Amino acid sequence: MTSFAPDSIVLTRKLPLWYQVSQSLRASILGRSPRDPLRLPTEEQLAGHYGVSVLTMRQALKELEAEGLITRHRRRGTFIEPTAQRGAPVRLLGSVDAIVAQQSGMATQLLAHGRAAVPAEVAEHFPDLAEVATYHRLRSDEETGEPTNHARNYVRPELADRIDPDDLVRWPMTKVLRDVVGADISRITDTVEARLADPETARLLRVPLLSPILHYTGVTYDAAGRVLDAAVIHYRGDRFSFTVTLDAT
Structure with missing residues (x-):
C-alpha cells in the first residue's frame, strides 16, 4: 500500500522538535489532496524523513492523535482520519x-x-x-x-x-x-x-x-x-x- 508523503521542514532550536514536527505534519495532512493515500509511513520512516528520533516522532504523532487527525492501529499502522480537513474558511x-x-x-x-x-x-x-x-x-x-x-x-x-x-x-x-x-x-x-x-x-x-x-x-x-x-x-x-x-x- 502506498503511504502519504508529508512535506519537509527545516527545524529550528527555538521550539521543541516534537512541536515543529507535529505542526508540519498537521499542515501536510490538512492540505492533502483527496487523491492522497490515508496511510502514514512508519514511525521509523517519519523520524528519518524529519531527522528526529523515534521518541520525538512518537510524541508528535500522539499530539495529532489527540486532535483526532490520525488513528493508530497496532500491527496495521497509522492512518489519517478521512474526515480530517481544514475548517471552512x-x-x-x-x-x-x-x-x-x-x-x-x-x-x-x-x-x-x-x-x-x-x-x-x-x-x-x-x-x-x-x-x-x-x-x-x-x-x-x-x-x-x-x-x-x-x-x-x-x-x-x-x-x-x-x-x-x-x-x-x-x-x-x-x-x-x-x-x-x-x-x-x-x-x-x-x-x-x-x-x-x-x-x-x-x-x-x-x-x-x-x-x-x-x-x-x-x-x-x-x-x-x-x-x-x-x-x-x-x-x-x-x-x-x-x-x-x-x-x-
Whole structure:
C-alpha cells in the first residue's frame, strides 16, 4: 500500500522538535489532496524523513492523535482520519477597486515568472487547463524595506501573453488585468485562513519558522464565470489584520 508523503521542514532550536514536527505534519495532512493515500509511513520512516528520533516522532504523532487527525492501529499502522480537513474558511466578496487598493502601496520585486503545470492547490479553478502562467512577487514596506508578503499568481496563458512583467512591479495583478490587458473582471472571491509559516515563507518574510501568517487566496472571475487569475498570498501575521464592514441593507 502506498503511504502519504508529508512535506519537509527545516527545524529550528527555538521550539521543541516534537512541536515543529507535529505542526508540519498537521499542515501536510490538512492540505492533502483527496487523491492522497490515508496511510502514514512508519514511525521509523517519519523520524528519518524529519531527522528526529523515534521518541520525538512518537510524541508528535500522539499530539495529532489527540486532535483526532490520525488513528493508530497496532500491527496495521497509522492512518489519517478521512474526515480530517481544514475548517471552512470565511469567504469575502468586495469591489474590484477595494482589492486594487488593498494590493497597492508597497515596493514590489518580481522574483520569478514563467509557465508551469497547474499546481494542485489551484487545480479546481482551472479544470480546462494543463498549464498556467506563474508570477512570484515579494512586497515590502516602502519606508522600512521590511518584507510584508509574498504572492504567487496563476494566470490563464492567453491573458499572460499580453502582460508585461515590468507592469507587475508597478501595479497589482488585478489592475494589470483590468486596465492594461482589458480583461472583463466580474468578481473576485477572497478566502483568508490562519496558517503557519513554511520554510520558504519564513525565509522571504524574515519570520520564525511556524510563526502565524495570513494565507490569502483571491480568485478573479470573468462575466462567464471563468477563472482568469488565482492569487495565493502569504502575509506576515504580526503586520496585518483583515477587517470586513457589512452594510445593514
